[in-house]
Amino acid sequence: MARTVKCPSCGAELMVKDGNRDFMFCEYCGTKVRLDDYQETRRFVDEARIKESENQKELELKRMEFEERARKDKDKGFWIVLVGLVVFMIVCYITCQ
Structure with missing residues (x-):
């Protein structure tokens, strides 16, 4: 099931296609975005x-x-x-x- 999340750095809408991933990179700004079990995003500092x-x-x-x-x-x-x-x-x- 695909879902969308918002990049915490640039605010871009990102499509998460694989629900088994722990993180992804924003395709616009390159920020590493962590995907947790609550379908929230967090930015690594x-x-x-x-x-x-x-x-x-x-x-x-x-x-x-x-x-x-x-x-x-x-x-x-x-x-x-x-x-x-x-x-x-x-x-x-x-x-x-």
């Missing part, structure tokens, strides 16, 4: 992938902060060199007169 995703986001934020700090340091260095050059030119101008 992959804690390792969630943690990996969180770590990737944190790493990307740290990389962006590092690049911003490097850019500011580069800008600061430019201004220090420019001020030093101006002071040097003023001193040269004063001593040459």
Whole structure:
């Protein structure tokens, strides 16, 4: 007997043709959907992938902060060199007169 279940991830209607299965994969989003005896669906949560995703986001934020700090340091260095050059030119101008 075929039945339909709803994917807990994307909400797609899925046709379950074999009643002896414990799980199936959503044909639209690929989520592994567990089929229990009460004809309900449950989504498996992959804690390792969630943690990996969180770590990737944190790493990307740290990389962006590092690049911003490097850019500011580069800008600061430019201004220090420019001020030093101006002071040097003023001193040269004063001593040459």
